[in-house]
Amino acid sequence: MSVFKPLYKDNLLLLYRWFQEPTINQQYARGQTWSLKDIENKYHPRLTGLDSVPSFIIYSDNTPTGFIQYYLSLNPVLIFRSCCMILL
Numbered sequence: 299m300s301v302f303k304p305l306y307k308d309n310l311l312l313l314y315r316w317f318q319e320p321t322i323n324q325q326y327a328r329g330q331t332w333s334l335k336d337i338e339n340k341y342h343p344r345l346t347g348l349d350s351v352p353s354f355i356i357y358s359d360n361t362p363t364g365f366i367q368y369y370l371s372l373n374p375v376l377i378f379r380s381c382c383m384i385l386l
Contacts, residue, residue: 307345309355312362317334335337341380 316322317332341350356364 299359300363301357303346303357305353305355305365306341309362310334310337310341313365316365325345332379345353 311334314332314334314337317327321328323332337370341353344351344353351367351369353365353367355362356366
């Protein structure tokens with residue numbers, strides 16, 4: 299069973315590790331090199347409520363397997379947009 303749990307500060311190192319994976323780096327991180335500090339700077343506002351992009355870690359059988367976020371779109375046809383990265 300898969301469960302979405304809100305992103306917490308303790309998850310930032312996990313995100314950093316995932317961003318180092320070649321496929322994640324190319325597809326999700328758009329080939330940008332991310333340091334742990336870059337990850338903290340990007341996601342910390344979400345943890346403190348300064349950024350309104352709800353973000354979650356996906357767990358499958360209590361193992362973190364992915365990340366998902368959603369945000370409101372300015373396009374009236376697409377009210378919600380989401381982005382997901384999954385490691386298997």
